[in-house]
Amino acid sequence: MVDVGPASFANAGPEEPWQRWREARPATTVLHLDTAAAGRSSITTLRAVASHAEREAVIGAYVAEADAGPVIEQGRADLASLLGLPAAGLAFAESASAARAALLAAWPVRPGDAVAVTPSEWGPNISAFADAGLRIEELAVHEDGTVDLAGLERLLADQPPAFVHLTHVASHRGLVQPVAAAARLCAAAGVPLWVDGAQAIGHADGAIGVDVWYGTSRKWLTGPRGVGMLAVAERWWDRLRIPDNPLGRGALAAGSSPVRMLESAESNVAGRVGLCSAVRDYLDLGPARVHNRLAEVGKLTRLALGDLPGWTVHGSPTAPSAITALLPDQGQDVARVRARLITEHGIVTTHASTLRAPGEMTRPALRISPHVDCTAADLAALRAAIEALS
Ligand SMILES: Cc1ncc(COP(=O)(O)O)c(C=O)c1O
Structure with a gap:
């Protein structure tokens, strides 16, 4: 030490x-x-994690998971409300990168389709888009690195990409993208806006009207490691290509959505319980x-x-x-x-x-x-x- x-x-x-x-x-x-x-x-979050892990050993991991259901569903609803999206449209993953991978696999894009990003985009996102065969198009930005909204509007009108992707809060410097304004322009043009919220959740307002969002527990929400989240607005649910996973979540539960089929079945349940506690703390603080x-x-x-x-x-x-x-x-x-x-x-x-x-x-x-x-x-x-x- x-x-x-x-x-x-x-x-x-x-x-x-x-x-x-x-x-x-x-x-x-x-x-x-x-x-x-x-x-x-x-300490509350750490205890929530430890206490769930202990219950797994005491009563059986799957029994403990079922018991924790209401806590996890409350956390899902809390997170979704922070994003202004329905709880049924939010799924847990293991990290922001795992969430992005699940979204890319499910989204109806074809190799050669364009994704528009700013020059400040998180490097691993660009690599993942390139690996998926997407063409990367650079958005015009102002001197401070924020997206030029007039330029975005022109691009959406003249040459709409398959989707626009913005990293809400940059990882490598002080830079916050005007995602709410970009979301309005994208919605008007019918082009989906994806937002990487890994550095944004717990740090900046998330209810910004996006179509697709993903993030992580461990940074500004100060939740546990090994937990990520993704969310998709209802208007896109029918377009998702849900992977065939007979050992996964199985058939859709009533009141659920295809997005929930993207949730990993085997997971760090104690971490998810801890995240739900961290979200509560954050909501209590305001x-x-x-x-x-x-x-x-x-x-x-x-x-x-x-x-x-x-x-x-x-x-x-x-x-x-x-x-x-x-x-x-x-x-x-x-x-x-x-x-x-x-x-x-x-x-x-x-x-x-x-x-x-x-x-x-x-x-x-x-x-x-x-x-x-x-x-x-x-x-x-x-x-x-x-x-x-x-
Ligand atoms: C902007 C941004 N996006 C994505 C990620 C990846 O998050 P994860 O490590 O949870 O996959 C990070 C991690 O630092 C990040 O800063």
């Missing part, structure tokens, strides 16, 4: 109510600024309050680090995202900086390679992604630590 010493950030707590958010989690021995990789779960706080945390981070010698903040300092990327200006080895921040200062960040957004990243970045409990003292400690490494 890393010992950060008596003068660590732990002595300078955040303001109420975010102090309570911190206190609801296990005491940490590090300064955790890595929510975009995986957030810190609350999503809008959390989103505003995270936007503020992002701005404070960029303010604290904006003039750090040898580094440049990538993107707009005012992006409403808690993710900040520092680009090395003097050839610093970012992987090494990240490793030394952990071992010498007990500060956890990400080394973000260019593979995250090959369309616009030319250098790896040091990614900083605090949650709502971030303090000025945390940011000062990070700044001092990076300076000390130079």
Whole structure:
């Protein structure tokens, strides 16, 4: 374990109510600024996971799963309401990538069809689209990387792609796409909009009128790892190609939808129970309050680090995202900086390679992604630590 010493950030707590958010989690021995990789779960969530796992051993895994049914269905309804979609249209998966793979297999596209994306698109999504034989078309963007809505409207009118795909909140820097406005344009043109919400759920408003959405539990919702979700708007249900899986979920239950047939049968049920608990915590805090706080945390981070010698903040300092990327200006080895921040200062960040957004990243970045409990003292400690490494 890393010992950060008596003068660590732990002595300078955040303001109420975010102090309570911190206190609801296990005491940490590090300064955790890595929510975009995986957030810190609350003690309630951790207990929900452990308690389900124990019940599996006590009463049998499938009996425990059946008992947990109402909890999981409530969580499904909560998540769907956050997305403005019906609960029957939401399925659990193992990760955002697994959810995207299930959606791509089920969506009625043919090799050669076009998918329109921005240059900042998450790299693995582009690879998955290319692997599916799709043609990648680049959307026009503004200087800050947000999609040019007038350009999108023209594309939809002149050369509509099979679908538009936007990553709502970028992984590699502070960048939030105007997905609600894009959804309105796509709906008017009859072109489906897919949204990668892996970095958005728990971070930004999700009820944006999209056709297809997928995300993950472990980041801003601070749910367990190994759980993802996908959702499809009702107007597309009849078009889905549902894989033949006789050992899977079987026939459609009453009140269910074809989307539920995309849900994995064998799964981390304890993780799903934990996610449902994390979603409850988030709803109790108030999503809008959390989103505003995270936007503020992002701005404070960029303010604290904006003039750090040898580094440049990538993107707009005012992006409403808690993710900040520092680009090395003097050839610093970012992987090494990240490793030394952990071992010498007990500060956890990400080394973000260019593979995250090959369309616009030319250098790896040091990614900083605090949650709502971030303090000025945390940011000062990070700044001092990076300076000390130079
Ligand atoms: C924008 C974005 N999309 C997709 C993913 C993939 O998520 P998962 O690791 O759950 O498959 C990530 C993970 O960091 C991400 O940041």
